Amino acid sequence: MQKTLYALVELQEIDNRLDELRAERGDLPLIVEELENKYKEKKGLLEEKTQALKTTKVRQKELELLIEEAKAKLAEFEEKLYQVKTNREYDAIMAETDATKTKLEESEDELLNTQETIERLEEEIKQIESELEKVAGELEENKIELDKKLTATAEEENLLQNERDIILKKTDPEIIKTYEIVRQARDGLGIARVENGVCGGCFSHIPPQKIVEVRKMEKIYTCEFCGRILVYVEE
Template identity: 25%
Template sequence: MHPSLHSLLQLQQMDQKIFETRHNLTRIPIEIDKMQRQLKEEQETIARNKKELFQIDLSIKELEEEIAGLKSKVNQYKYQQLTTRKNEEYQALSHQIENANLKISTLEDKILELLDKKEKVSTTFRELESKFHSYSREINKRIENLLTQKKSFEKNLEQLIEERKNYASRFDPQLLKTYQSIAASKPGSAIVAVIEESCGGCHMKMTKQRCLKVKSSEELVFCEYCGRILFFAE
């Protein structure tokens, strides 16, 4: 192996660790955002459920007020029956009382339907709230753990960058520039092994002559297809 390759491979390992750490740091806020959106969706479901309960109670109250108004009219009609002496007027009042009572019965049936619906919605609401409290505790704990990981990754990244900087300062400037130019477009795989006479990066087949050149380790050899630095694993 060419003498410079040992150092370059070590540098590449450092870059891979830096890349992986940065990737983890990028992943954490995405995961936190996803969990927070899930919590928000659960809260919105509970809010919709609560609003439905409120609307049911409001509808029941309106129906009860309407029934109270009709009952008041029935009492009024009955009083008028006591005071009237005309048979036609008495019969008309009886008809109005009958219609009012029929309407009261219909409205009472609607209230019973709403009360049945309210019971079902209330059960769902309680279940959702109970699950949400448990779920939110779990999510908040996971977020807390991720934030702790984030701090650890940030500290580790600072150390890795500093170590990489110190290590890279030992390299020949031109060699470092060549490596970094390749690594910029092929992060983590600027230097690859030759596998079965093919480039370990782009997997293109190489000529026998180029393979022998890599084996000789007299100079750095680049893949003629992707430009990566090549070596034979010992």
């Protein structure tokens, strides 16, 4: 058990240093992640608006053709009116004329709305492109800064991680699990040294008899107040 407890002490020291290295990077990883998500979101919105603009312009062309056709038909109907010989023919042409005029008005109204939509979409696309360019610049700047920090600590982190992996392979998984749970719940500290009769983690008083047992290092003891694994290590 002594080897296990000493291994936990070493593991805690490794984790402390890894935490320090990660802290040096500050909020950069989170900032980069948020900017990447924002960039993807803006990119997706830009593609959506661009496709909508393309579809709307296609509809604009269709409406312009419909309007031309309707106007051509009205001209034809007007000429036919001079050639009609019966009231029935006259009524038929007037009915077609009225129907065509209705379609023409509807097409012209839709065309007007379509043109307004195109103007709005073009303005929105311009705004999104500007925002996307700004986000891309911020993302690149923060990525460069993060890469610098990662490069500066990469070698040490790899060495520490390798040492950590070795300890994990040699230590009881259940004990490691307990250590990890407590570490996550207690600000990164899963191990606490007994010093001057108190827990080195929460500074709560530890009964003398328990200190004696902890000092023997024959089994796992935890602090009754903070739950950290207690160890007694001579400097």
